[in-house]
Amino acid sequence: MSDKKIRVLMSKPGIDGHWRGGIVVSRALRDAGMEIIFGGFQNVKEIVESAIHEDVDVIGLSIHSGAHLAYTQQIIDLLKERGVFNDVLILVGGVIPAQDFPKLKEIGVANVYGPGTMVSDIVEFIKEKIKK
């Protein structure tokens, strides 16, 4: 299935409206040949539901509210409950202190992208982790 595209759900958990990061990364992934499902604002349940229905390989969470630990934990808990946690790569980006990167990785996030990230690094990481 080498011609199958990598599918990415880009979502903003919660209600904070900083939208640039999610859009910039989505465009870069699309330009790199991936399929983007732009979820916009979604609550925890909606994120997990769309990830399952859209059969995505990657969930990108764009969080600028400071509530990244709470939301990410809730999403991962629900993914595990639904038995799909191992099927997806979870990436988190936003204004996230480097001190929190290890905590996020501990709970199951594959990588974290703080301010000033070069989007090419995200593309490379996904392509390396997901071989289609």
Added chain:
Amino acid sequence: MFDEEYLKKIREKKEEWDKKFENAKERNLKFVTDSEIPIKRLYTPLDVKGNYLEKINFPGVPPYTRGVYPTMYRGRVWTMRLFSGHGTPEETNKRWKFLYENGETGFSAAVDALTFNGIDPTNPDGAPEVGTSGVPLYCIDSLFALTEDIPIDKVSVALVVEPFTSAPVCAMYFNMAKMRGYDISSLIGTTQNDILTMTVGYIPYKNVAPNHLLRLACDFIEWTVPMKNVPRWHPINFTGYNYREGGIDAVQELAFVFASACSHIDNLVERGWKADDFVNRLAFHLAAHKDFFEEIAKYRAARRIWATLMKDRYNVQKPHSMEFRFHVQTAGSSLTAQTPKVNIIRTAIQALEANLGGCQSLHTNSYDEAICLPSEEAALIALRTQQVISEETRITNTVDPLAGSYFIEWLTDEVEDKVWKYIDKIEKVGSIDKALSTGFLYKEMRDAFHKRRARIEKGEEIFLGVNKYPEPYDTCTDVFRTNEAAIQIEVERIKKLKARRDNAKLETIFDKLRTICEKEENVMPLIMEATKEGATVGEICGIYREIWGIWEPPLAI
């Protein structure tokens, strides 16, 4: 500006000079401003066009290019106003007092995402964000706690809420002031009330459509200023800063705010008011970004454009109606999470732009901006940055010190010219609500995001520590964490309020508000009544949603 004979002589000499140094070495760079205005090697009297008295003139008189006051900072230094809020109203009050004791001269409330979007903390969708990005202001009790022991009759307070929630939040503030015994007709302060902030600056979460937001913004302007309920209040602060942070340039920033301001004035004129009745209280909030001279030229051009717009388009009679007053915020998006102490230097330089450009009020960012909400230490350094400029540098000695620089006058003209053209581009789409609902402004924003991102990736725009001399993320800065108990505290606050209020009386007021919303009449009188009786911001916004429906912004990747 100069005598023809004199210019002729200079032109001859300039040609000689050009020829002589034709092959002088220049680095292989694009010499352009941030908004891509090409910059020449040298500026001379040949570049300064027009008549001094018409185009530049003296400060305190139209077209106000040099400043809105005749003495500027010799008379009064700009207001040092740090945008601040976190955790709970009580904790924010403590921070405000700390800054006030250290010389801050104005307050500005940064609210959380729930307050911005009219969501009560009992709603699970937003609950983890209570107090994480600003202060929660969900009901009148929060306003009492926020301003406890603060002399709100002497120090101006900026309430940074947008049209969707400006009526309930500010009505709570006005009611609180009245209950404290203040006469609100002499109250000073500002409401941001900017339609573009929560539409293209940030995306709105379950807000209403732009035509309703525009009307809500104008309801608030009408009720405070021309109807004279709070006539000294600045009922709107057109906030170019917030969309500039998204990636647009200085020219677009000004054009967005002027196109928006005109739509608001048109709305109020349609309601029967004259521009002279209220335009003097309209205020602006601009960015101080990375391009030092272009930003200074931007502030000078903005004053001239506004004076021209008011005079030519709205035929104002009072000179005060042509004065462009503005607050500045240094550029958060120019700061890095790598080597964050370098942010202190960036912020100081940007603050200087604002002061050399004649701002009325200034927020300086904290060096931990790209990491977390400001710690007390970081906020204090940000305040001290302004104080170094005002107390130690003597730049306040004279008014508009850069005027007459061949380069600055030329660049002011260039920026002005480009802004007029861009205003036309927006107005061709229609009024500002149309520019939103058609998706036009979203596409402009999106294109700006991508253009800037490409510039950064190619190294054409430098971020030290990121794309030049890269450094790992800083892990030494103390991360300021907001109070995790805020959610329980706020839920409890609302529970107590609901237990003591007269719910039956409130239901009657809500029904009247529904009717007013259906008829599209001014919502302020009823929201004043409702919030006095204990209505929450979420309940008022719930009525807006119920009557007008929820709007999804036309985002494009």
